[in-house]
Amino acid sequence: MTRTKRLVVVGGGMVAQRLVEALRDRDTGGTWSVDVFTEESRPPYDRVALTTFFSGRDPDDLLLGDAGLWHQDGVRLHTNSRVRAVDTESRQVHVRGRVYDYDALVLATGSSAFVPPVPGADLPGSFVYRTVDDVAELRAWVEHRSAEHDRPVRGAVVGGGLLGLEAAGALQAMGVGTTVVELAPRLMALQVDEGGGEALRRLITGLGIDVRTSTATAALRSGRHGRLARMDLDGGKLPVDVVVFAAGVRPRDELAREAGLEVGERGGVVVDDHCRASAPDVYAVGEVACVHGRCWGLVGPGNTMAEVVVDRLLGGTATFPGADTSTKLKLLGVDVASFGEVVAGPGSLEVVYADPVAGVYKKLVVSDDAQTLLGGVLVGDASAYASLRPMVGGALGADPTSWLLPAGSAPAPSGDLPDEAGVCSCNNVTAGTIRAAVTEHGCTDLAEVKACSRAGTSCGSCLPLVKTLMTTELERAGVAVSNALCEHFDVSRAQLFDIVRVAGLRTFTEVVERHGRGKGCDICRPVVASILASLGQGHVLDADQARLQDTNDHVMANLQKDGSYSVVPRVPGGEITPEGLLVIGQVAQDFGLYTKITGGQRIDLFGARVEQLPAIWQRLVDAGFESGHAYGKAVRTVKSCVGQTWCRYGVQDSVGLAVALELRYRGLRAPHKIKLGVSGCARECAEARSKDVGVIATENGWNLYVGGNGGFTPRHARLLAEDLDTDTLVRTVDRFLMYYVRTADRLQRTAPWVDAVEGGLDGVRAVVLEDSLGIAADLDAAMAAHVAGYEDEWAATLRDPEKLARFVSFVNAPDTPDPSLAYVLERGQRRPATEQERDGGVLVAGPTLEVRS
Amino acid sequence: MKVVDVDRLVPERGVAVLVDGHQVAVFLVDGAVYAVSHRDPFSGAHVMARGIVGSSGDRVTVASPMYKQVFDLASGACLTEPDVRLPVWRARIEEGAVHVDLVPVLEPA
Numbered sequence: 001m002t003r004t005k006r007l008v009v010v011g012g013g014m015v016a017q018r019l020v021e022a023l024r025d026r027d028t029g030g031t032w033s034v035d036v037f038t039e040e041s042r043p044p045y046d047r048v049a050l051t052t053f054f055s056g057r058d059p060d061d062l063l064l065g066d067a068g069l070w071h072q073d074g075v076r077l078h079t080n081s082r083v084r085a086v087d088t089e090s091r092q093v094h095v096r097g098r099v100y101d102y103d104a105l106v107l108a109t110g111s112s113a114f115v116p117p118v119p120g121a122d123l124p125g126s127f128v129y130r131t132v133d134d135v136a137e138l139r140a141w142v143e144h145r146s147a148e149h150d151r152p153v154r155g156a157v158v159g160g161g162l163l164g165l166e167a168a169g170a171l172q173a174m175g176v177g178t179t180v181v182e183l184a185p186r187l188m189a190l191q192v193d194e195g196g197g198e199a200l201r202r203l204i205t206g207l208g209i210d211v212r213t214s215t216a217t218a219a220l221r222s223g224r225h226g227r228l229a230r231m232d233l234d235g236g237k238l239p240v241d242v243v244v245f246a247a248g249v250r251p252r253d254e255l256a257r258e259a260g261l262e263v264g265e266r267g268g269v270v271v272d273d274h275c276r277a278s279a280p281d282v283y284a285v286g287e288v289a290c291v292h293g294r295c296w297g298l299v300g301p302g303n304t305m306a307e308v309v310v311d312r313l314l315g316g317t318a319t320f321p322g323a324d325t326s327t328k329l330k331l332l333g334v335d336v337a338s339f340g341e342v343v344a345g346p347g348s349l350e351v352v353y354a355d356p357v358a359g360v361y362k363k364l365v366v367s368d369d370a371q372t373l374l375g376g377v378l379v380g381d382a383s384a385y386a387s388l389r390p391m392v393g394g395a396l397g398a399d400p401t402s403w404l405l406p407a408g409s410a411p412a413p414s415g416d417l418p419d420e421a422g423v424c425s426c427n428n429v430t431a432g433t434i435r436a437a438v439t440e441h442g443c444t445d446l447a448e449v450k451a452c453s454r455a456g457t458s459c460g461s462c463l464p465l466v467k468t469l470m471t472t473e474l475e476r477a478g479v480a481v482s483n484a485l486c487e488h489f490d491v492s493r494a495q496l497f498d499i500v501r502v503a504g505l506r507t508f509t510e511v512v513e514r515h516g517r518g519k520g521c522d523i524c525r526p527v528v529a530s531i532l533a534s535l536g537q538g539h540v541l542d543a544d545q546a547r548l549q550d551t552n553d554h555v556m557a558n559l560q561k562d563g564s565y566s567v568v569p570r571v572p573g574g575e576i577t578p579e580g581l582l583v584i585g586q587v588a589q590d591f592g593l594y595t596k597i598t599g600g601q602r603i604d605l606f607g608a609r610v611e612q613l614p615a616i617w618q619r620l621v622d623a624g625f626e627s628g629h630a631y632g633k634a635v636r637t638v639k640s641c642v643g644q645t646w647c648r649y650g651v652q653d654s655v656g657l658a659v660a661l662e663l664r665y666r667g668l669r670a671p672h673k674i675k676l677g678v679s680g681c682a683r684e685c686a687e688a689r690s691k692d693v694g695v696i697a698t699e700n701g702w703n704l705y706v707g708g709n710g711g712f713t714p715r716h717a718r719l720l721a722e723d724l725d726t727d728t729l730v731r732t733v734d735r736f737l738m739y740y741v742r743t744a745d746r747l748q749r750t751a752p753w754v755d756a757v758e759g760g761l762d763g764v765r766a767v768v769l770e771d772s773l774g775i776a777a778d779l780d781a782a783m784a785a786h787v788a789g790y791e792d793e794w795a796a797t798l799r800d801p802e803k804l805a806r807f808v809s810f811v812n813a814p815d816t817p818d819p820s821l822a823y824v825l826e827r828g829q830r831r832p833a834t835e836q837e838r839d840g841g842v843l844v845a846g847p848t849l850e851v852r853s
Numbered sequence: 854m855k856v857v858d859v860d861r862l863v864p865e866r867g868v869a870v871l872v873d874g875h876q877v878a879v880f881l882v883d884g885a886v887y888a889v890s891h892r893d894p895f896s897g898a899h900v901m902a903r904g905i906v907g908s909s910g911d912r913v914t915v916a917s918p919m920y921k922q923v924f925d926l927a928s929g930a931c932l933t934e935p936d937v938r939l940p941v942w943r944a945r946i947e948e949g950a951v952h953v954d955l956v957p958v959l960e961p962a
Binding site for chain 1: 856857861863864865866868869870871874876879882892896897898899900903904905906907908909910913914916918919921923
């Protein structure tokens, strides 16, 4: 076997992340190991979304992709690690007094904010807008100044481009009276034409941001405390407490210069079409790379370069094809977009629609026969951007004016894009790739298409178009965007729920005979089982239903990789007595179970065999425990902090509420698992906002958040209602959960469900708080029936000899354990033996070792 | 060899049996009995009897409870990954009891 080659990446931005992702995806033979050095203190994050950090406040929300990337074998991320020097002769980099060898080196050092050489630019109060740390410092500064003054803080942004307007929006959001100072005669001079710039100025001014164009910044002056106090402009003075420089960026090419690599006239590491710099096995990607004579300050081209380099490293011949510089920005609700050519030249025409009252300016640049789209500018309403941008260079397929008229006044043309048209410019995904996700990879919803093609996973602006393409392709494939559950049912889960509910069906046989065909399958059977359970139609292991239950529900425990199960007793609100702990501990010890604390404040007992489950549960039920439904698509836990009862900061009894909620909703089966959380104050120690239903105490009651999600697609829950008293809170949660149970798709968690409800979160609010559909009483009654009908399904099973008889390993040898189970000890507990351990004769204990009873 | 009385089987819900030390999954569907290996070829765990019975077109199927691959109960063929097969054993009902013999069935009866 050949030795693993070493790749060193200098810089830890978005493009470095993409490079490592692509390498790990494609280097299936493990040819390369990679070391990434970043001077920042965190893994790569979404710099494009930096402004959202002002509202989100948690820098971790900006992290990109799968955090597991940095823990894979052969990938090392060195944070706080600035590379001091590169030696292309000896092929080494110097970092914090250590030397690392490389077989290939990628410079992905990005850019730094350009601060114009004006006097006073280094005064306290002067900032740039580039990293999470910049933003955090800026915010802290503004908060301190706000606290000092009884007037609003005054600020200015130098630079009226894309980044400058983002920064101005951020300042304004913090309550700073903001002026944008731009040297050019219009805002966003690189992206929009004069008409667009004027429309933009009106819109921005209308938001209360002052705009001064054709204005140079002469100097910054300090006041009494030595802090920034005033800006001198040509043509006046401006009192300011804070200034943000957003006047462009400069490539971070200093390492390359010192290493003797060729750099461009205006900076940047000169690379060829293959992203190769002027020394062997050295590459540059992203904003620091000067390719085709220029640096590209957008993430899309950077990602393309990353893919090119990965291809080269693996022996391919990819080249950098140039890139799309289209942009779309949303600043405090103002849409601005530009793509392709923004001004007509010889042989082209401009078609303009302007509505100064509404603040809308739209222009298309088309060929002189008005057939081919060359580019455009959209200000005030950029809804056509996602459809238009991929058509640049192609046929418009409709009268150009139909694209420009306000939404609703004419049917929007649905462009039939060529396969090679780029749809997602952040990740370079073409229409053809999105279609292939449906036709070749069998994706049937937006989430699958996103995961498969990467389209729409960075800025998301192309998602409407991605969805249109997907729907068209599904319809064409005859899937007819059918809501069909599977080959046995033509209806969706929500429709099936209504059918079963209204018709009062009680068995799978009735349901499939009247509304489906065949025997069902592993998709529709658990769906029907779940619907029947949600409607309280008997025990999950009753004869008709027993054959419908999925993996875990089949024996009411969680299947593990070796075929054994884990057991989780309910611990409402995470509150447990010492006696309860002793019981669980004793059961685990007696049955030799591995124990681990769960994220939902419970205790999971692993390694139970099917035939042991009744005996384990008999002990637990006798001690007062009941099923935790950890095995079901059902309400799981209500996590809580200790709250007002003990905590110095708590303002409400969070544990009391959590226990009450968990006892109310226990056993409720749903399209997917449901988790809740209750925090006793705004410090949010229960992490309620990561839950499907999150409750956070206020001085006046409870704030209710919904649609939070951990898992594969983490989402913060969003505010549904504020300062509710406990009764109103419970009623609102009742309705929210029941509405979800009735209308969500199979395996659709609350976050995507809220998005899919007509009107989104507002729509959900209207239904559960204002009863806009007139179903609130029905939802209330359904929840009341659930609460009244609840019975611990494990206790019920233990009372029923017929159900108990099914908990055997082998029907003809009921007490013989599965002979294939094998365990080894690790950190004082047992775990399943690996294949190597079984093969290699490392001591492996059989299934019954350690079992005392 | 006789493994279990038919009336102990719940239709469309499998059971595991031991036949000469081999773990076999037995299913009763529409009055017919099927016997396949209890070992899930994808995970290596002995769990097939706990899978969901269903149909795909005319074929009677079982889905592995571990990673949900679907197998034709009569032939053992995996419908999602054609290279994989579940061993199928000869099974019959005689005098109210299910008999399973470790005789491989290569083609559907």
